[in-house]
Amino acid sequence: MAEPDGTARPALHVAGLRRWFRGAGGDVHVLRGLELGVAAGELVTVAGRSGSGKSSLLALLGGLDAPDAGTVLCDGEPVGPVIPWHRCAVLPQSLGLADELTLAENVALPLRLRPDPRRRDAAAVADRVRGLLAELGIAELADRYPAETSFGQRQRAALARAVAARPRVLLADEPTAHLDVGSVPAVLGLLRRCADEGGAVVVATHDEEVHRIADRRVRLREGRLVES
Numbered sequence: 001m002a003e004p005d006g007t008a009r010p011a012l013h014v015a016g017l018r019r020w021f022r023g024a025g026g027d028v029h030v031l032r033g034l035e036l037g038v039a040a041g042e043l044v045t046v047a048g049r050s051g052s053g054k055s056s057l058l059a060l061l062g063g064l065d066a067p068d069a070g071t072v073l074c075d076g077e078p079v080g081p082v083i084p085w086h087r088c089a090v091l092p093q094s095l096g097l098a099d100e101l102t103l104a105e106n107v108a109l110p111l112r113l114r115p116d117p118r119r120r121d122a123a124a125v126a127d128r129v130r131g132l133l134a135e136l137g138i139a140e141l142a143d144r145y146p147a148e149t150s151f152g153q154r155q156r157a158a159l160a161r162a163v164a165a166r167p168r169v170l171l172a173d174e175p176t177a178h179l180d181v182g183s184v185p186a187v188l189g190l191l192r193r194c195a196d197e198g199g200a201v202v203v204a205t206h207d208e209e210v211h212r213i214a215d216r217r218v219r220l221r222e223g224r225l226v227e228s
């Protein structure tokens with residue numbers, strides 16, 4: 001879809017975003033009228049000191065939290081708590097894997113929930129799940145439950161789940177934070193491919209290696225984003 005001036009409308013469009021929290025020492029104004037547009041096929045990294053609001057921002061972009069003011073549009077539609085995985089997928093710092101499902105079942109979930117039944121073919125789902133787990137080096141853990149794996153292994157499974165249905169918007173919060181150096185290239189490769197296949201990707205990170213694969217880097221400062 002295009003804007004009135006003919007330019008492509010960003011896949012993710014954020015305007016006037018405000019979020020504050022009531023604290024014992026007074027209100028904390030985390031986001032103060034933040035603006036952001038991310039095009040399909042673009043990977044944007046968000047830097048910022050600890051406590052600057054990166055996780056708060058990603059939670060709002062993914063509909064996990066609601067803003068005090070402003071709008072977040074994903075493919076032209078407001079995001080909300082029940083946004084389908086193939087439209088907007090989130091890898092939060094808390095991961096959010098379902099404890100009662102194996103890693104493979106967790107990764108399969110967004111594929112089984114796709115609205116088009118032709119895209120839920122069991123063999124194709126199993127293939128996609130196997131491929132993603134192998135790519136991330138956790139194929140042998142497919143049948144384990146999250147509690148039987150390390151945090152870094154769970155983090156990779158949660159990334160596999162987020163990208164499984166090839167989301168139009170992918171949001172990843174510190175996706176390399178708990179990984180050994182050997183596991184990082186596969187994660188970076190997968191994030192980059194998600195954008196190259198047409199996704200709009202936003203990654204909050206302190207990791208310089210992640211910033212290196214970005215098309216654009218922004219920094220969260222005093223509640224707004226500045227190019228960096």
Ligand SMILES: Nc1ncnc2c1ncn2[C@@H]1O[C@H](COP(=O)(O)OP(=O)(O)OP(=O)(O)O)[C@@H](O)[C@H]1O
Pocket residue numbers: 021022023028030048049050051052053054055056057
């Ligand atoms: N529910 C809440 N109630 C009160 N304050 C909050 C709440 N959630 C976040 N904050 C505050 O909002 C600010 C931004 O937090 P946030 O977790 O978004 O930062 P961050 O940039 O992701 O930090 P880090 O890099 O350490 O993960 C912090 O000062 C935090 O203490």
